[in-house]
Amino acid sequence: MINIIGGGPIGCYSAALLSKNNEVTIYEENKEVGLPIACTGILSDTINEIISLKKDFVANKIHSARIYSPNKKIVKINFKKPNVIVFRNKFDQYFRDKALDNGARINYKTKLVGRNKVMNLETRKKKKIKSNKLIGADGPASKVSQIYGFGKRKYLIGVQALIKKKNDNFVDFYPHIGTYAWAVPESRNVLRVGVAAKNNTMKIFKSFSKKYTGKIIGWQGGLIPLHEPGLIATKKNVFLVGDAAAQIKNTTGGGLVPGLMAAEELKKAIDKNKDYDVLWKKRIGKSIWTHYFVRNIMNKFDSEDWNKLIEMFSNRKMKELLSKESRDKPIRILMKAFIHNPSILLFLRKLM
Incomplete structure (x- = not known):
């Protein structure tokens, strides 16, 4: 029995892969996969190396970006291959459906509260779960990581607003505001405008968002984990994947692509009894270390x-x-x- 804590895209993709040869159960603390939304949802063309994109979850395709400097110099970039903006709820649900189709089960409104112990958030009843393997795909504030002693994490705080505003379909990136700030077009009429910072994120956001005045139609936010080279993702039969393992690009906060890649390596590790830490570091370790290295320079x-x-x-x-x-x-x-x-x-x- 493999139990996966967290029904986001990384947890559900892990379940979809592993349930082909194993009995898999997902435990998701929210009432539905894909909620609440806390992500910009922009993916580089590298996503095409992992999955075939579906019209159902693609909100927009981006062909151009602008990078802004403090002195208002703008660098315009035209992508040879478009970046994709996804509806995160539909994107997550795509992976959930894959997992269910392959035989995985999912329990909603259920969270991990102790070693091999979960609680139903409606009834408040606790029960023991049997795990040959336990996978923490439960995000930046991973309970699996905390309960099983994987060590402390460092974070940024992200705040994002959905703003109704006509735009020219460019991604705007400000690497000098907060830790970084952005405006990403969900469509020609809606922007995802946000800031990530260690401190005073909302204060920085309020100042930054004046560049993009319009009606705010939604708020999103949450922790953004910071990758550090010394972090591990395996302890005996317990594994971390995605944001729970801080498998993330520190320069941009992007974690979907490296997390999905790590899920593929986790499947290999479990099915073939290989060392997961060796496999995921071989696949994405150099890349996310480079983002870590560059971010350390940029912080100064x-x-x-x-x-x-x-x-x-x-x-x-x-x-x-x-x-x-x-x-x-x-x-x-x-x-x-x-x-x-x-x-x-x-x-x-x-x-x-």
């Missing part, structure tokens, strides 16, 4: 540093690099950026 940037960096990326070759390469493959971006403009190496001084 002042306005002048941001102005210099964004100016470097404004020339034709650098813009072409950003348009061609996926942010899910940051090593390729860095290596080619160093070749095109070796002076980028000067930013390494920030680590000294």
Whole structure:
């Protein structure tokens, strides 16, 4: 018996993969998969290496982005392959349906409250569960991680509003506001506008959102885990995957693509009795470490540093690099950026 705590996309994808050869039960604390929504829902074209995109959950396709510097310099990038904006509730439910089709079961309004113990949130009744394997796919504040002693996590706090506003279908990215800030078009008439920061997130958001005035039709928010190289995702027969394992890109907060990839490695580890930590680190470890490394440099940037960096990326070759390469493959971006403009190496001084 494999029990999965958390019915988000990573938990349900893990269930879909594992239930082909195992008895799998998902425990989800909310009344429905996909709620509440707490994600920008933007995916690079790398998602196509994992699943076939379905019209049902694709909200929009993005072909262009703008990066803003403190001195109001703007770098415009035209993607060779479009980024995809998904409806997170429908995206999550797609994976749930895959899991159920493959034989997995799901219990709603049920949360982990102790070692192999869950509680029904309606009746408040607790019961023991039998697990040959226990998987924590229960997000940034993972109960599995806490109960089974996987160590402390560091976080950003994200706040996002859905704003009714006509737009030109560009993603706007502000790497210098908060830890980073964004405006992502869900459609030509709705923007997902948000900020991630360690402190004072709402205060920063209120100031930032003045750039995008319009009627607020929804609020979303939550913790964004920060990846750290020393974190582990395996303890005997207990495994963490996705945000619960901080398998995330620290430069952008994106965790869907690396989390789905880690789920595929978890399936291999369990079905073939392999070391999960070795497998997922081989698949995505270098990539998310690179995001961790770059984020540590960027955390020490002042306005002048941001102005210099964004100016470097404004020339034709650098813009072409950003348009061609996926942010899910940051090593390729860095290596080619160093070749095109070796002076980028000067930013390494920030680590000294």
